[in-house]
Amino acid sequence: MLRQLLERYSLTVAGIMSGTSLDGIDVAIVRIDGCGDRAKVELIHFESFAYEAELREKLKQLCSTDHSDVAQLCGMNFAIAERFADAVVRTAAAAQLPMSKIDLISSHGQTVWHIPVADAANAYLPKSTLQIGDLSVIAKRTGRPVVGDFRTADMAVGGQGAPLAPYGDYILFRDSAKGRILQNIGGIGNCTAIPATGTTPTLADADRLIAFDTGPGNMVLDQAVYELSQGQLTYDADGVWAAQGQVHIVLLEDMLAHPYFSQLPPKTTGRELFGKSYASAWLSAAKAQGLPAADIVATATAFTAHSIVRAYQDFVFPHFDIAEVIVSGGGAHNRTLLRMLAELLPQQAIRTSDELGISSDAKEAILFALLGNDWIHGVPNNLPSATGAERPTIMGKLALP
Template sequence: MLRTLLNQTSLTIAGIMSGTSLDGIDVAIVRMEGSGLDTSIKLLHFESFSYEAEIREKLKLLCTIENSDVAQVCGMNFAIAERFADAVSQTAAAAHMSMAEIDLIASHGQTIWHIPVADERNPYLPKSTLQIGDLSVIAKRTGRPVVGDFRTADIAVGGQGAPLVPYGDYLLFKHASKGRILQNIGGIGNCTAIPAPAGGMIAFDTGPGNMIMDQVVYELSEGRMSYDANGDWAAKGKVHQELLEDMLAHPYFQELPPKTTGREIFGKAYVASWLASAVERGLPQEDIVATATAFTAHSIARGYKDFIFPQCDIAEVIVSGGGAHNRTLLNMLGALLPEQTILTSDELGISADAKEAMLFALLGNAFIQGEPNNVPAATGADRQTIMGKLALP
């Protein structure tokens, strides 16, 4: 099986993405031709599977030091892998494909903890990262080879292990005459700036994407809602400028790229503290949601103005991820960036929901083809390297 796989130049790959938003599992089955800059990709089928509320809340707890333990991490590593395997099987069935028609599975895994900068006070807390969803479990359940655990290789050569999407962003969206920013808005927001003509990229995590908005909506609705559909709740409120400026004063936004962040900084503890401050000020619920939404929009725009616009001209901002469906958020972003056209990747023929799963399929293809698939300019790595580990069925 492995010898056959390595000799193929055309592969059908199922990319699995489960992001920091903890909303569920995305699976994109794609057809790949070629390798490196000559790679082409075609989406064959996409499915999304929401996590049930219990799993979502357990994962949130795993992403906190206070509420996690080794037994829960150990068990969830296998439990989530079973769900990943089921998601691929169900996606193949929905596409009227047999599992034998899928050459490879590429899995991002579920991030539980990420340490992008070493703790100089503790030699046992070096730069490191942990994504669960055991590769062998997925391989044995599906009967297909699986590539995953990509981030660790980048960290091993001095990077921060994120963002990883610039590799695919460049392949899919480079343009001869237009400078573009690819903005993914999942749990965390990350951007890739591709100057025109396509040259050196700038990429970093802009800060929280949907993470704070979703947690605020969950808390205010007492668990009845997990997100603000279309941004309708935020559209009814007014942004509290003082509270917004307090949020934007967080030191993360002053750090120079390359940089990455996650629930370790902007998770449940951050939201609880911020929400308490908003309630103490007597803000109506719709104003709280509007301010949380504005925080994401302003942090994205500020990142561009501080770190991208001084270095290159940008004509278009192309948004993907769950945030692409939040019309209030996109309207806020458009108002902050009047000189740029705000698009969703759907408008360019790439599904905003499927894009990240497709990009991890690209990383899996590069692994099999023996091509470096990290971008040192984005992650701060010392050199290019081949990211990923292989599990056989």
């Protein structure tokens, strides 16, 4: 099976993405011609499968040291893998594509904990990361080979295991004449700044990229909406609620004083810093000041926008001339958030990846399909300039059906 894949120029790959927002599973089935920086991608079909409320809350508990336990973690590793496998099968059926026509599945997994910097006081807390969703379960249920668990390989060569999206961002969105920032806004926000490449770009140019996690994307906002609505809403659709409120400037500045924002890239973060515990504590403080719900949602939205823009001002604009910011992820649907970004960045055009032919919802699943494709071809698929790794390496592990 592997020998046949190695000998083929074109592969059909199902990329699976489940992000820190914990909202569901994205599956993108793509046809990839070639590999590395010359890869060409065609999206065949995309589906998204929302997590039900009970599962989402159980995942939040796993991502919290206050509520997690080893039995739940062990069980969820298999339970979520079953969901991943079912999502691929259902996506293939929706595309009217037999499973036998899918050459490879590439899974990001579900991150439950991420330690990008070793704890100097505890030898048993080295730089490390944990994504669940067992690869063998996916392979056996679907009958297809599965590549996954990418982040650990980058950490093994000194990186932070994230962000991984910049590799695909460079392949899909580099431009000869314009500097671009690719801004994904999922649970966490992450950016890839790509200077204009000129007329003869090569993967070596990717060493010039600046990429890092900007901070919370939808994570704090979604938790605030969930609690303010007594569990009736999981996000602020189109930013409608935020549009009805006023931003509380003092509270916003207090949030932006978090030490993460002053750290130099490469840097990554997740629920360990900005998860449910952080969001609930912040929400309690906002309520204590007597803020109406709409003002709280508006301030949480502004927190995302301002943290993104300050990251650009501190770490990107001093080095690159940027003409466009291209937004993807769930945040691309939040009109209030996009408006705030446009107001804060009058010199840059704010666009969504949909305008460039790549679905903002499907983009990250497509990027992980690219990572799996390059694993098959033996091509290093991390970017040391983004993760801080000592060298390029081939990320991923294989499970056979």
